[in-house]
Amino acid sequence: MDALDRLAEPGLDLLDRVDTLLARGAPEHHPVWPLLRRLQVLPGAALHSFLGLHPAPLATAGHAVRQLVRGYDQVCATLSDQVAWSGPAASAYGRSRAALLHQLDEGPDSLVGRLESTAGYADALADWVDRSRVAVARTLADVLGSAEAVAVVAATSPGREPAADGVGVGEAAEIARRVLAVLSVAYDGAETLLREWSPSLGPAPWRQPPQRPVRFDAPTRVGW
Template identity: 65%
Template structure:
């Protein structure tokens, strides 16, 4: 359990009140409006969804992907073993074997290269989740002890018209929360752009010489 988990219950309670006040409309011209148009979600719902993101599963996924590299290493070791044969067919096989070795594990576009990139991307996402959760926890801690939070609590318990002060307080809290989440989502999009090329499909990069006719000479030993 991290700081965000510990703040979840009081934060969701406050943000549910904020969402209810904002359902009647945010103050005209408030800086919250561009965030609402961009995020298309109220702060309570946004935080509730973000609480489901945890870094551990992503870090575990990166570790699991790296474990797959061992299988490719074993396959590469088998292909690299010398064979005691010669002749045109053997030469064609050697060319195919060398091409397959390069495709398996030579450079970032190889299968192993793509696995390592996938694992690295998972690690980067885990770091992003951890950092974003911490930033959101700090923002929530600030709003929970703010004067705006007190205003929202009082207004949500009052009957009838809550007045412009409550709407303004709710808008201020929502702005702080959605602003932090907006920065977090920008970070996720930046990661995707940075890693997109490294995560592309690994394609066969060369064609080998066709195997010679079946009656070609093949010498073994």
């Protein structure tokens, strides 16, 4: 359990109240409007979704992907063993073997290269989630202790018609601005990671070995 988990219950209670007040609108020209238009979600609903993000599953996935490399290493070791034969069939096999080795584990476009990129992307996402949760927790702690929070709770207390007289709406908009702003930064971080990693996450292209005419007029020798 991290700081955001510990703040989740009071934070959701406050932001649900903020959502209730904002359901009737926010002050005109308030800076919360661009954030609402961009994210298209109220802060309470946004926090509900964000709380489901945890770094541990992503880090575990990255580790699991790296374990798959061992299997490729074993295959490459088998293919690297020299076979005691010569002739046209041996030459054709050698070209195919070299192409397969290149496909399996030579460079970032190989299968191993793609596995390592996938694991790296998972690690980068885990780090992004961890840093984003810290940032959201800090913002949530600030707004929970703010004067705006007191006004919002008072405006949504039992027996009072929410926002009927406009009380607390401005304060709710300010809390929403602060929470949505930090979530917007987190969203930008995820988009940046996707752009940076996308080129190395696609399928590994097959590199065809050079084609040569097959000869049938020469002997194949095995075990010289």
